[in-house]
Every structure is written in C-alpha cells, then in structure tokens.
C-alpha cells in the first residue's frame with residue numbers, strides 16, 4: 001500500500017523570494033523531502049515550484065484547474081493540460097473555499113475531475129460540511145452528495161480529502177471519532193458510488209498541526225492529510241510529514 005500522503009496547500013499566500021527560501025529549507029529537511037509529500041502553491045508560482053522541486057521527492061500540486069479542457073477564450077483559467085505540462089502531479093478539486101467563493105457546483109466539479117484525469121493527473125476531491133449542516137444532522141447527506149461526482153471515476157486514480165468547513169483555519173479539529181467515522185463512511189459510500197471493490201484513499205484536512213498530526217494520521221482509514229496554515233512553516237510541516245511517514 002502507498003504511504004500516507006501529505007499535501008501542503010499554501011492557499012493565496014507567499015511571494016517568490018520568500019517561497020523559494022521556504023522550499024529550499026523544506027527540501028533540506030529529510031522529514032519533508034520524501035515521497036508522498038506534495039506542495040500546492042498559488043498558480044503564478046507553480047512552474048517556479050516545479051523547478052525548485054526538480055530532483056527532489058516532493059510532488060507539485062495545483063489548487064484548482066479549469067472546467068474547460070481545450071485551449072481557448074477562457075480568460076483567467078488554467079487548464080489541466082497546462083498543469084501537466086509544467087510537471088504537476090496532483091490537483092485539488094472542489095476545495096470548500098472554491099465552493100464558497102466561486103460557487104463551484106457538482107456539475108462544474110464533474111468537468112474539472114474529468115479534465116484532470118484526462119490530463120493524467122490525480123484529482124484530490126475535497127468534501128466537507130459546514131457547522132450548520134453538522135448541527136442540523138445533515139452532514140452525511142451533504143458529503144454523500146458531494147461524493148456523487150466520483151461516479152464512473154476509477155478509485156485508483158483519485159483521492160478524497162475530508163475537510164469539515166468548521167475546522168478549516170479555525171483551530172477547531174474534528175474529534176478523532178468524528179474523523180474516523182466520516183472516513184469509514186466515505187470509503188464505503190465510494191465503493192457504492194464508483195461501483196467497485198477498490199477502496200479510495202482519503203485525507204483529512206482542517207487545523208492539522210504538529211501536535212495533533214500523529215493522533216489523526218494513526219486512524220486506520222485516514223490515508224494522509226491536507227494541510228493549510230501549518231504547511232507554511234518548516235518545523236510544523238516537517239512534524240506532520242514525519243508523523244505520516246512513521247505510520248505507513
């Protein structure tokens with residue numbers, strides 16, 4: 001089985017010189033510079049990151065890809081084929097911040113998933129419920145609906161990241177029981193949705209930090225972490241990557 005995967009999502013943070021310095025320090029750290037670690041910078045820095053990571057073990061990840069597959073008049077969009085062209089390996093699809101600020105619907109996400117797969121990249125489909133949805137007991141229905149875009153997608157070619165919206169950037173982590181239950185449910189729902197007996201890989205995201213990573217990553221059904229804030233600092237990201245490596 002592949003090791004536990006850790007992807008650092010920088011979101012809309014960083015500048016060229018500071019990011020190059022950060023990446024150099026991370027690559028010098030063997031806890032980070034190893035297989036099954038990825039970094040997802042803002043789009044303008046993707047090609048630069050691909051150069052900085054050359055010869056390392058770390059994968060280039062994109063935070064988004066266009067819903068449009070072919071080149072054309074789509075101002076501001078970056079296609080999955082372009083991402084593949086610069087050496088990208090993973091693409092986040094449907095991060096809750098994209099759903100919230102860009103109104104990404106299941107229909108749009110289906111197109112994005114198809115384009116990412118067609119380009120030979122691995123989509124990381126992000127799913128997660130809001131606090132209201134959880135408090136109203138609708139979280140399971142919400143996640144199941146979000147997962148429905150995986151119908152017809154080979155589970156060996158994609159990853160799901162479960163990120164409860166209320167735990168993102170808030171310091172509030174879902175309890176280990178909540179995480180374990182949702183990951184087990186996601187795996188079993190995907191078996192039905194994808195009509196397969198191959199179990200999908202699932203990552204947890206939402207305030208993963210150096211001090212909680214080991215407990216979260218020890219959960220059997222958690223195959224890795226999608227890390228926001230803590231991926232912008234060497235020691236915290238290194239501790240998370242080390243916890244993942246230890247638990248393979």
Ligand SMILES: O=C[C@H](O)COP(=O)(O)O
Pocket residue numbers: 009095163167168169170171205206207208226227228229230
């Ligand atoms: O993509 C990463 C997630 O949104 C988690 O962000 P966070 O670790 O800052 O809570």
